[in-house]
Amino acid sequence: MSAVLNVEGLHTYYGKSHILHGVSLKVEEGELVALLGRNGAGKTTTMRSVMSLTPPKSGSVKLFGKDLTRASPHKIAVSGVGYVPEGRKIFGHMTVHENLQVPPDTSGPWTIETIYELFPRLYERRTSKGGRLSGGEQEMLAIARALLLNPKLLILDEPSQGLAPVIVQEVMRTIARMKKEGMSVLLVEQNAMLALQLADRAYVLSDGEMVYDGSADELRADKARMEALAGVSHTA
Numbered sequence: 068m069s070a071v072l073n074v075e076g077l078h079t080y081y082g083k084s085h086i087l088h089g090v091s092l093k094v095e096e097g098e099l100v101a102l103l104g105r106n107g108a109g110k111t112t113t114m115r116s117v118m119s120l121t122p123p124k125s126g127s128v129k130l131f132g133k134d135l136t137r138a139s140p141h142k143i144a145v146s147g148v149g150y151v152p153e154g155r156k157i158f159g160h161m162t163v164h165e166n167l168q169v170p171p172d173t174s175g176p177w178t179i180e181t182i183y184e185l186f187p188r189l190y191e192r193r194t195s196k197g198g199r200l201s202g203g204e205q206e207m208l209a210i211a212r213a214l215l216l217n218p219k220l221l222i223l224d225e226p227s228q229g230l231a232p233v234i235v236q237e238v239m240r241t242i243a244r245m246k247k248e249g250m251s252v253l254l255v256e257q258n259a260m261l262a263l264q265l266a267d268r269a270y271v272l273s274d275g276e277m278v279y280d281g282s283a284d285e286l287r288a289d290k291a292r293m294e295a296l297a298g299v300s301h302t303a
């Protein structure tokens with residue numbers, strides 16, 4: 068069976084700056100895969116290359132067995148990828164409920180009702196403007212909106228960023244629940260300890276190159292190695 072996501076040998080540039088140097092990674096069906104690395108390692112660029120927001124110069128991106136390298140971001144999303152970018156990008160002037168009005172996709176389990184069941188806090192705050200939500204609530208809203216498209220693969224870029232530790236735990240529980248529901252997840256995190264608690268497998272990027280590809284548990288158990296590769300984060 069082919070992988071949900073199969074990325075091979077990506078080279079991506081911003082102008083003349085060569086950022087990714089042959090990045091490869093895979094997500095198999097039902098897997099939660101962590102992509103780790105320090106600030107500026109190239110994690111977001113990898114996601115942008117997959118989504119074709121910054122198309123790679125060479126290398127390939129296969130999604131659900133189809134070559135979608137440099138396809139339009141819309142086509143990639145419609146193929147079944149839910150992407151929650153860094154910084155959340157919700158509509159601050161619209162209410163929670165309005166933010167959740169996306170074209171319905173009835174092919175999967177996620178509807179506005181099941182979303183409100185999963186995120187009771189969003190239901191309570193459904194008439195509040197997005198811009199008035201806390202950071203944690205905004206992250207939940209961004210994830211909820213991606214889920215409504217019933218994606219087969221969910222890509223989350225630094226969901227813990229800027230959140231208080233207790234809220235981070237809540238977001239992580241939500242991600243664990245996604246996995247339990249059978250969703251394939253690519254979790255991009257600077258907070259290595261946190262991501263490794265949930266992940267089946269992990270990759271570590273450094274200066275645009277993969278320096279680790281293996282079991283999440285093994286990396287988590289080897290603190291010295293993790294520190295050397297990814298930098299250990301404050302919150303465990």
Ligand SMILES: Nc1ncnc2c1ncn2[C@@H]1O[C@H](COP(=O)(O)OP(=O)(O)OP(=O)(O)O)[C@@H](O)[C@H]1O
Binds near residue numbers: 081084105108109153
């Ligand atoms: N729009 C851009 N133009 C030029 N260089 C960029 C641009 N965006 C990012 N870079 C550079 O590309 C490199 C990789 O950045 P990227 O955002 O992919 O890293 P990251 O691992 O996601 O880090 P962070 O955790 O800070 O988001 C960095 O050196 C960064 O300065």
